[in-house]
Structures are given as C-alpha cells and as structure tokens.
Amino acid sequence: MNRYGIDFDVKNIPDLDPAFMPILKFNRAFLKTAKKPVAFAVERSGGQVAVCRTFLQGTPEGREADRYYADRLVKSMLWLQGGFKIYVSGDEDVYEFLKETYAPTGKRAFDADFMAGVYEHPFEVVYCDQVPEEKGASQAIGRHLGGCRVGFDAGGSDRKVSAVIDGKSVYSEEVVWFPKTNADPDYHYDGIVAAFKSAAAHMPRVDAVGVSSAGIYIDNRTMVASLFLKVSKADFDAKVKDIYIRAARDVFGPDVPLVVCNDGDVSALAGAMGLGENSVLGIAMGTSEAVGYVDEHGNITGWLNELAFMPVDVNPEAMEDEWSGDIGCGVKYFSQDGVIKLAPRAGIALAETLSPAEKLKVVQKAMEEGSEAAARVYRSIGVYLGHALAYYYDLYHCKHVLLLGRVMSGKGGDIILEEAKRVLADEYPECTGKLFPALPDEQTRRVGQSAAAASLPEV
Template sequence: RAAFQVDAMPYTITDPMMSQAAMKYLLTRPGVPAPLDPNFCPLVLSKRHYLQRVAACPHHGRVSELHFAIERPGGCVGRDKLPVFAEDHEGFDASVFLAGEVIRYMLWQRGGLKLILCGPKRICELLTAAYARGGKYEFEAATMPKIYSTPWTVVTVDAVEKLPSSREEPVVCGKVASGCRIAFDLGKSDVKTVAVKDGEVLSSAETEWDVTNPDPQYHYDVIVKAMKDTAAKLPGPVVAIGGSATGAVSANSEATWCDCFPNVPPDVYQKRVVPIFNDIARREFGGVPIKVINDGEVTAVAGGQMIGAGCLFGISLGSSEGSGYVYADGSLTGWINENAYNPFDLNPDAPGNPWSPHRGDAAMYLGQRAATRLAAKGGIDLPPEMMPEHENMNQASHVPHAQCLKKIQAAMKDAAKEPQARKIYESIGVYLGYAIAQYCEYLEIKNVLILGRVTTGHGGEVMMEFARKVLAADFPELADVKFHTPSEHMKRVGQCVAAAALPELEEAA
C-alpha cells in the first residue's frame, strides 16, 4: 500500500480492492440504472442486498451482531448495528467491508471523536486497525481531530449495555433578519454575498475566488472585499453577519475544517483560518454578532423557510454536494453534514476525487463533477484538457469543471445534441434518487429541496423525473416525499438570505 499523506492534495486512492467474496454479498444492480454509468452500485441497495443474504443464512449461530456508537462533543451519540457473518463464513469479508463503510457514513454525516465497538472479537480488531493510522480509514482518523481539536479514539466494550445511549441535541438559530445585515456563502468556486434590511434583499453579488491558493491572507482579503462591497449597499451600519461555508464549522463560528481552504498549510490553517470569520467580524465590522454554519445546513434552513415546513432535506448540487436537514420545528441537527465525503457507490471501479483517498464518494455524483465526469459519454464535444482522465479534471480547482458544465448546458439547448446530453442528467437523477433513499435511513424526510448550478434549466427537470422513478421502483415507501425547487434568484443567493437571519440580536432593554 502506498504511503498516505493525510495533508496532501490531490489524494491518491489507497482503498484496498473489494474481495470477490465481498462482491458476491454486496454488489447488486439498481432497479433504475444510470444510463451512462451501468456499473453504478449504490450503498443503500448494497446494504439491502447484504441484509437479504444474511436473513437467508440457513445456519443459526453463523450470524451475530456488531453494535457501534460514535460520540461527539456535548454528549451527543449516534448508534447503529449490523448483522455480521462468522469469521469462517464466506460472507465475513462483506461484513467487514460494509461495517467500515456504514461507520464512515455516520462519521461524515454527524462527525465524531470516539468510536465504540461491541461485537465479535475479530471484526472489532479489524475495524480498530482500519480506523487507525495506516488503516483504510486513516483519512477519517486524521481528519476528525482537526474538526474537534480532540484526539480520535477507538475502543471495544464487551457488552451492548456498556455502549452509550443514542442522544441528539438539535440546534436553534435565528429566523428573523432584522436591521441591516450582510451574509456570505463560501463555495468552492465563488463567494456569494447579500445585503439585507429587515428581511428584504437590497443587493447580491458573486465574487470568483481561487480556493486552491495556499495564502490565508488572499482568502481573508477576497472575503472582506466581497462583504464590504455588499455592505456599502445598505442604508445603515451592519448590525449582524451570517454565513455559510463548505466544511465543518464549530458552534462558535470557527472554520475548524473547511475544505474551501484546501491548500493552506496545517499549522498556518490553525492560526489564521480557524478564527477567520470571527477575526473579520471583529477587525472589519466592529465586533458585530456573527454566526456561520455549514453550507448544507443553510440550504435546509432556506428550504424550510421557503415552503413553511420542516422534515426537509436540502441538497445543493453545485461545485460539490452541500446538504443538510431541518426538523419539523425548523431546528438543525448540529451534525457536520459533510455528506460529499459519504460512501455512495460501491462499484470497485468507482471514481476517486481530489479530497479523499476513497472511491465512490458522493462528491463525484451529486455536483458538477458528476456532470463533467459523464460529459464525454453524453456526446459533449470536449477539448483534450476537459476529458475526465486529464490531469486538469482531477485537481481541487473547480474552474475547468465550471467551464465544462457550460458546454453541457449549451448542448441541452441544441436539438441535435439534447437526446444524448439528456442522459447526463438522467444519470445524475438516478444518483439523486438513491442518495435521498440513503439519507432517509437516518432521517424522517418528507420534503426535499434541490438547488445548485447543476440543476439549472431543463436538465434539472430531467434529474427530478429520474429521482422520482428511483423512489417509485426501489423505495415505494418513500413515494410521498415531496420535491421542491427554488426560484432562479434563490438558486443563486438563497443560502445567503437564510444565513442573514442566523445571528440573534439581543433586545434593547
């Protein structure tokens, strides 16, 4: 196995190949295939297929249970369990593989600083090694401490009763954008800003930036200039700042692990980037209240406000995937919601990505890289430097992907090219349907808000058509999930508008 530097980008794929035995128990064909990705094997179906094989196991005692808990700060705990085959059963490799991926899924959805295992000795040993330095999931083991500033640990207990109980603590944020406020959304290709007075948008802007720049001062200057240019449109002084960013943001608006600053050296990141939002509020805006959260959570907040209902999962298909959830009462999960890093496709030949050493992460299926990865198969006339195998298309920079997406969107408006180009959006729609089903495993989802540049135009309608087909074919119990789309204006700045209301102001005495 090649050496893996956890702070190197782009990453080299280091996942060991799935064994033939594991393939037998995990790989299955979806009921609705992706036209341009025939070997796509969604995790949610693989898990179902595996559980069916476990249920059909004729020998009692050949199956036991693995229980696990993942602890987060504040006493929050996620719990799950998985039936696993005995060590000498041919399905044991599948049990180890799937358990590792299910744990990884919960980590990137919720976050975690401690993994507690309870189950058969051998599988616990293998998972402990996998989630340690030098293991398959060393990226996760190295990243979680950056998010929480707490060492990552894995322990095993000998009784299920010794596992901590499941506990969640929803987060309540402000919902009224009173006074003069500005808000920003840091994406992987631009900085969106809005000026809001008493809930009314007075101005909005998009500023391009190079997220790959390693200089934190560059990022500080770009963000500040965008914010001040927008603040100049307000009739009075700024009283509060709301924001969203890709990556993990602490409860105190610290950029603990934001992947929109991927190349800032770790020691410099800790000193200059972690406090960047609070520094901007203090130095540039007189210390006004500021609240910054994960971009996926803001997507969900915006969706809940738009439709006036909760139990909503918001998903933005932009430079990457940004997604989050609001409960029925409008409160947030408090999870890290880094769903772009979630395991999604178990196809052994699934694509890698520049941000992690794994194959099949959701980032390559639910954002513009999904479209550009399929562009050539969709009949798009591409220059060599935009072909999926070209080095330019496998770096952290989103610029060539944005340019390629424009070619795809142009082809959708060309009668001669549309039938083949349409298959790109049909395929992404299939991905979207299975992603929604995967998220429904842990969340009560009644509404889904879909937005982002990949959804622009007729292609977005095609995507939702195929997402609905997936739910109808393979998940009829989810047929009542309602799909929502925002206005064109909300697609561009909806997250910013919702973010503006996040900071709560103290009422005057």
C-alpha cells in the same frame, strides 16, 4: 447482483453505468440474513454521540461480508454525523478490522486524519461491552428577522453580502473574488471586512452578523474549508480558524452577535424559509456535492452532512475519489465530476485542456441543443439520484429535498429530477407521498443565501 455472497436485485440501472450497485439495496439484502447483534457509535464534539444498532452474519463464511458492511456503515456515520472516536460492541473481529482500517497506515487513514483535524482530538477505535447512548445537540438557526443585520455568503468564485432590516433586504452586492487560488489569508480577511463594511453603510446600525461559508465550522471557527485551499497550515491555524470572529470584532466590536454556518445548512434554511416548512434536505451539485439539513423542528443537527464522501455505490470497480482515495462516494455521482465521468461513455468528447467547469458547460450546451447523448448523461445521473434519495430518506427521514447547483440547471436538471422521481416511485414505495424532491421555486430563490444568513444570529 452479488457482492460477498449477498444477492440483490435492482430494476433501474443507469444506462451509462451498468455496474452501479446502490448501497441501500446491498444493505437491505445483507440484513435479511444477518442475525448477530452489533452496535457502532461515533462521538463528536460536546459529548454528542450517534449510535447504530444493527446485525452481522456472524459466521465464518460471512466474515468478509461483515467486514465490508461494517466498513461502509462506519464510514457513512463519520461523514454523515462526524466524530473522532468509534465505539464497537458485539463483534471483536469487526473491531480489530476497523482498528486496523483507521490506523495511520490503514485504508481509511485519510478519514481518521481528517476527523482528528476537524475535532482537534486524536482519532480512536475502541471496543466496549455497550456503546454509549445517543446524544444530540440540535439547535434552532435562523428565521430571526428583527433589527439591522448583515448576511455574508462566501462562495468559491464570488462573495455576496446583504443588508437586511426587519427581514427585508435593503442592499445587496456580489463581488468576484478568488479565495481558492490565494495563499495569503489577509486577502480573504480583507474581502470579508470590505463586504461587512459595504453592507453596514446602508443601515443605521448593525445588530447581528450571519455568515454562510463552505466548510466545517464549530463555535464559529473554521475547521476545514476549501475556500482556504492554498493557505499554509501555519497561516491557517494563525489567521483562518478565527477569521470571521476577527473580522466581525474588528468592524463591529466584540458585542455584536455572530453566527457562522456551513453553506449547505444555510441553503436548507433558505429553502425552509421559502417553502414555509421544515424537514428540508438541500443538495447542491456543483464543484462537489454540498448538503445541508433543517430537521422537522427547524433546527440544524450538528452533523457534518458531508455526503460527498459517503458511499452510495458498492460496485468494486467504482471510480475513486482522488482526495480521499475511496471509491463509490457521492462526489463522483452528484457533482460536475459525475457529468464528466459519464460524458465520454455517451460519446461526448471533452478536451483535457478544459477545466472541470468548462467540461460541464460543453455537456450543458449539448443538452440545450437537444443532444440525445447529453440526455443519456442526465438520465443516468437521475437514476443514481433516485437510489440515493431513498438512502438519504432512510437516514434523515426528510420530507423535502431541494436540488440546487450548476448540474441541476437547465434542461439537464429537469431530466435528472424526472428520472429520480421515476426510480423512487418504481423501487422505493416507502417514499411515495412522504418524500418530495424538487427544484427551488421562485419564492425560495428570492430568500437568497446571504439574506438567509442574515437571519442566523438571535439578538
């Protein structure tokens, strides 16, 4: 295969997507002939910095390949680790290219604007003689079981809450709600408060409150979250950014410890607690690709882990993500969108009148009935996943991968896992005996998202 003059071989290609080009294969082929040192860094909140020291071709004929490699690499760093400032050292042409790319009228204007909003800081691209040193701020989360705790899990279609006393759930409830379609932030606030009060009623006191919620949270504040999709910017700034802080304060007073975490990180924590191990990457394939990570010390890293918007495919004709306007990103491979993309190629008709969730159910029903067409869809996703897991292993050095979400349910999920393992064994021997992808076992399921959330705050 060839992209910008870079040749690389892929043995395992998805049956329904023969043009798929895994990014890890491209990167490794590119670096075989790259000799010019270059460094990139991205700065995020609290002075944290992620650094990548790598190489470019550094020749006139390799200029376009260098720009493409830098574009994909920096984009990946931003969505993996987060940041509002890009540092470039070692190549002024690539710097000028990235500065133009992330300008308000550039191809990555969406990414720049998104990151500026998350970190409440203007987005910049700067050139320097030497990039800053790596600086992280990993922190231990969860596994605090003592006392009377409330654990709340805010999902897109239901909200769950648990009352947990000394690590044992004494009460839990699940309530249907519609946060994504409601523009009134008081609707969300009232639902959170009702859940808090419901759990508190089953304990003699409340010592701590933990929240698992889709979105990006910094210092317990909501920076970006799809749960509040319909809320206006003015209402978001006034009532949503501190919604969990206000709700906990109003119900329990100002002194009860509160920790709000991204639901992907809490999923990884629940998995780690269930497995009794660390170094766990949790990937939930549902409406999108939600990811969380607990490192080898049992800590979260402070990274964004928004792999849905990180490139996995360098095929120039890959499907575009409507939100970011970019192509080849994980959301179109590891979510219901991936199933919907491939189903017609396998001959499965999906009515346009159906919602994405309903389209997924059509394919799942066909799979349960033994459809070979549906099996082809899931096998293709499994091949995607095998290549992507090798890439994720390269980035995280994780030991366990827990595969969650609606796409992984039923017979289709078993096929995806089987194919992913086969591709890993066939093409990425460095992962053999070191990376263990799996569906969650019963112990992990029993821990539960809301119960794991209850363990977040330290008292």
